[in-house]
Each structure stands twice: as structure tokens, then as C-alpha cells.
Amino acid sequence: DVQLVQSGAEVKKPGESLNISCKTSGFRFTTYWIDWVRQMPGKGLEWMGIIYPGDSDTIYSPSFQGQVTMSADKSTSTAYLQWSSLKPSDTGMYYCARRDRPYCRGGYCQVDSWGQGTLVTVSS
């Protein structure tokens, strides 16, 4: 079975750094693109970006470019989302999700499996 298991909830102060994880299993990690999606409290889904663990190729949404860093560790089949300096506006639920076809990131595939989400709260 395809599984994406995310790290637990985090409470941080503004200016702190953070790394959240998405550990995958049940598929060949290096051949599937992984999306990251934000959901702010009471709001809709926002696409943040996508990473190909095979070579760490990434595409960021312009809204998130320079604000976060996506990475992947092939040895542990784990994707990461990192902040170097958190802001209160980063508060929200963050989901990782897998595309449904290997090697595909564009319009001919879609997200089919989601992690359970990681709640990030940034407050002084």
C-alpha cells in the first residue's frame, strides 16, 4: 500500500527554523513526483511546489519561491519541507502528496495519495 506519513504538529516562534517530513512507503520513491500543499486555517488548498526525489528537481509556486525549501532523502524515502525563518503567516496545515504516475508532474497526472498533514503554528 502507498503510504505517506508526516511528522507531528509543531509550535514555533517567529524567526525560528523548521523542517517537517513526509516518510513514504509502498512505491518507488525516486520515480514519483511529490507535491506540497498548504491549507491555512479555515481556507482552501494552495499548491506550494513539487519535487522529484530521483534528482531533486523542484518547481516552486511563485507564492512560495524563496519562502520554503523542498528536499528529499533517497536513502530513507522521505521528503522534507523547510523554513529558515518562520512568520506567523506560515501557520497552517501542510500536506505532502504523491502523483499517480511515475515520472509525471504535469497535466496528465494528478495527486492520488496524501499524507495526514502536519499542523504548523507560529506564534510569539
Added chain:
Amino acid sequence: QSVLTQPPSVSAAPGQKVTISCSGSSSNIGNNYVSWYQQLPGTAPKLLIYENNKRPSGIPDRFSGSKSGTSATLGITGLQTGDEGDYYCGTWDSSLNAGVFGGGTKLTVL
């Protein structure tokens, strides 16, 4: 402001049918597959429809999808109280080179 436009809310009685629209452009819906996601309260989104009109295994045939031009529609028949939640359309935008979602539609089963 989302790239894809959905109605904020829809409602219908149990057993009835509802449709949710998703409007985009030639750079997204017009030339790419559309998927639909169901998000029940307090849970992660779940894939309902992929490739415009296909259902993953385990999704009942009460759920259907269609696409015409730059718009897509999700249909739900035989509404149940357990269907209450938020529904999102999603696709790829070839001009932005990015994934895009609709703003979401809250379904209320009266």
C-alpha cells in the same frame, strides 16, 4: 484569488443530486486533466475523480465528473449526510508551470 473558480457553497437534501462547477482557462482545464478531491471535516483531502471522469477504486458511482472546454463539473447523486465537507477541483496550469486548485466548495446536506 484562485486560478480555478468554484462556487463557495452548495446545498441539497438527503437523496437529492448536486453539481459543483469549476471554471478555468485554456492553459489549465482546457488542456489538462481535472481531478476532484473531497475533504471531510478534520481530515486530509481524498481523491474522488481523476482524469476528468474516472473514479478510483472504492469511490461509489454516486460521484461523477465531466469536462467541457475550460470548465469541469462534479456530480453527486443520492446525497448522504456523510458527504458534507469541502470539495476541490485541481489541475496543472501549463502557462504557470504549476499545480492549481479551485477555492473549494462547501457541501451542506440539509
